[in-house]
Amino acid sequence: MIKLFRYLRKKDWLFVCISLCFIVFQVWLDLRLPDYMAEITRLIQTPDSALSSVVWAGMKMLACAILSMAAMFVVGYFVAQVAAGLSKRLREAVYDKVISFSMEEMGKFSTASLITRSTNDISQVQMVIAIGLQASVRAPIMAVWAITKIINKNLMWSAATGVAVAFLLVLIAVIFVLVVPGFQKMQTLTDNINRVARENLSGVRVVRAYNAEKYQEDKFEEANEELTSVNLFNQKIMALMSPVMTLISSGLTLSIYWIGVYLIDKAALQDKITLFSDMIVFSSYAMQVIMSFMMLTFTFIILPRAIVSSKRINEVLDTKNRIMDGEGCENTSETGTVEFRNVSFHYPDAADDIISDINFKANKGEMVAFIGATGSGKTTLINLIPRFYDVTGGEVLVDGVNVKKYKLSELRKKIGYAPQKALLFSGTVEENVCYGADTPDSERLNEALEISQAKEFVEKLTDNVKSKISQGAVNVSGGQKQRLSIARSLYNKPEILIFDDSFSALDYRTDKILRKELRERSKGSTSLIVAQRIGTIMEADLIIVLEEGRIVGQGKHKELLKSCPIYKEIAMSQLSEEEL
Template identity: 35%
Template sequence: MKLIWKYLMKYKKWFLLDFISVFGFALVELGIPTIISDMIDHGIEAQDTGYLYSRFGIMAFISVIGVSGVVLLGYCCSKISTNITRDIRNDVFKHSQSFSAAEMEKFGVSSMITRTNNDAYQIMLFLNVILKSALLTPVMMCVSVMLILQISLQLSYVVLATIPVVILGVIIVAKVSEPLSENQQKSIDHINQILRENITGIRVIRSFNKQNYEKKRFSNENDFYRDQSAKLFKLMSCTEPSFFFLMNIATVIVYYLSCTLLNTNAITLGNVVAFVEYLFHVMMSVLIFCMVFMMYPRANVSAKRIMEVLDTKPSIVNDKDCILLDSIETLSFKDVSFSYPNGEEAVLKNIDFSCHKGQKIAVIGSTGSGKSTLVKLMNRFYDVSRGSIEINGNDIRKYDLESLRAQIGYVAQKAHMFKGSIRSNICFGKPEASVEEMHHAASVAQVSDFISKRENGYLDEIAEDGTNISGGQKQRLSIARVILKKPSLYIYDDSFSALDFKTDATLRKALKPEVKNAIFFVVAQRISTIMDSDMIIVLDEGQIIGLGTHLELLKNCSVYQEIAHSQLTQKELDDYERN
């Protein structure tokens, strides 16, 4: 397996030590039967007490070496397998951080969790068996066969006849177990997916009284996983009894043939005892090797799934000659069209506009008109399908991704909170921020009052995904997070929707001096939020159907007129026009 070998080569010294410790273990397992054979033939039969004591001393010495070898072998196996599993998980996580939204959608969150945790764990189990047994079995088998042939050629035929039967059985088991292992891992993906959907969508499920449906859906998938696991375990559990049955038959045949050989003095009693021990080690070596072979399909499935992630190249990458972005002075969309991966129809068509530092730009339109998609392109979450987005006169794709996103403060449509304190969430984009800066950002975002009422203030804990605070509080904390960052381009994707009108107005007023030296981009549903914008973009079905100020659009854009009249009274419209 290329994946395992690649990571194994990072720990060559430990691997060599593991290989050396194997010989210490083999010395005990094969050396003691040989000594016992000599003790029977030359000590017990000759009643030579001195010879027996000398052999006891050698056995004790070999046992110490063997115990040291076993301890060292176990330590090396644990060290290598756990380190490799850690490296795999780190690499999968690190590589996934470079994925664009398209790659994340391809794998799915549930599958990525399974690949990072369960699949890596399966490889660790397989590695443990390989490092402990797979290196040991060839040594044990080769030496045992040599000793068997040395004792009796006739008895060795029993061993040679038994091994092919064991190997054939294992090949059949491996062939049957591979599809079962694959189904098992895919089923874990589906279980994680259902579980995740139920946890995040618990309110929707309860509001529609779909608990029983979801229980049945989870139960069905869980039953499928159980069935696949049961088949796999039954298959594996049959191998050991079958092996011992075969070994017992071989032992009986050896004892039967030995009776004839003992009568003709072709073999000694000590040789028979040693031969049975060697037979056991040969058969056990074959079994262990076969167990590794049977574990291989499952480990192979997991390795393929991990390699699929590691081999996937991110679609959004830095240009070879990328340049660093210090600040954003101008932003232009030039005939931009965009379709989502595997999407048939363009979501944005022929988008063309320009803006510069100090301007407030607003985007409004009906649901599904492409507003959120427009701002995602600015962050390079996706790349345009046609046309170009230019910053300071250069194509956005020429800039280093990290420096580009460092200049952008983005508040998503759905505010996301991380488990931790209020302080850690506000300072997420600027961990080194001072207390004064943090307080200022919270004050501008109109979240200071809420924080002051918490028992521990800024150190108060926020639950995972902010489930212990309201939607409006999450939005204001997200806004504070961006204010603290002080970017060159502020993007608020419908980030004021959960705020009441009074808080909305107060926040926007406090925000004005903060964004005066930046480009302020707002996606909104409320006309009142964007009336003072320098430029308003009206989107409909992915196209710009209106572009201008509030007053200009009231005169020449029918869609904007409909939105304005549905939200504002005639008096409010007249008052704004007079002012």
């Protein structure tokens, strides 16, 4: 957890120092109260004591109490500033780190876990700083200071206090050992319940279509029950603390008065008032010691979960990015070319290569298509171009330069990407198509919508390009989502266009018109298309056929019909001989 303190600013450390000063001041005020109490006790027991002296001592007690309360408010304000500021910067740091992750790092953490770490875990750390910082600093100071005040008062009273403190320390140690593993498990189970709830909500249409509400309820109930049982165990252990602490504090008070009665009974007449006064003061100081440890115990209640949360946050922040910026490459000998040289790739921890010995070159303005059975490595292959993953063998070149030499932002500016699953963000049509642009260009926007065949349906929307896209894009159809996703890839007029099965939801007519517009109006861009439909790629300059991660045929449509049995089989399953 200490590692997270590196996110504290100089201003925060100043606030901590100010809080520390006020905590010491508050402790001093609190420990002055028993002295005034003893003074009042002596004045009351002493004959001929003036009432004004008693009132004056009482006024000093009241002043101490008011100043102590004011100091507490000041400490609370500054500690809240530190805790809130730290949690804000932690959220920013975790978000920025996750955004920088490649697909490999993203695979280490589930989406549900990353959400929990960014919210619940950071809240746990914030709470332990906001509440625990005061208690963990105040309690030791109070305990040590109070002990120094009473250590020489009476050996029997000191022994009774020592026994009570020893019991408290044993109790705290036992609870800490029992509870930490439980809290660690709780955070993992929170991830799990988050995942189940997220799946249920995002897949609500499928759940209802298959009447699987009961199945999903049972699934959620199981996750909820597991989390509840662990939580109950932890809370039952924690619940022991309050009655045991009350028993110890009450037992100590009883012991002090019992010992005090014995001492006063045995003492000489002139010493009785002094002993009685000492007993009152000692019991007050002893309670301060016990209260200090009670505050520490409260900190230990929330500390285990915060420690687990901080470890989970550090796991994200300390994850090293495998894909880093290159040196940068401003000038290139070629433009709009993509070349694979003996490329092989396997996913982390996988035994075998997903793709092997891939060799081809796409020249500027060409359309290169990839086709093959599901799992043949088409998407994996094109994901190597924008460096979502890095090759494990060979090299990928863009404009004649190895992609590892580019800065990531520099490389990706050259690429327009439409993913396999069309994703739209909540916002307007304009914001989605002009995504990443500082200032939307209406001319480019209009052209991108025309080429992608999205203009027709966008113009029918209530506010045209200013129309809202809801979260998850549930207010547009699958085909409309794909067309807007294609428009987004075209907006910046990149050198290289990558379409990962981005035409699958389009009808044949729209598909044909879109490809025709793409050829005519994006002649300067190199297009790489992953497709399942022969009709989408028939006119490509180069078609690459993949089978189990290897190239089994490449050429134009008519050439492959003659030379590649796998391609011919796929083609014949979709179109008649006349159509082919």
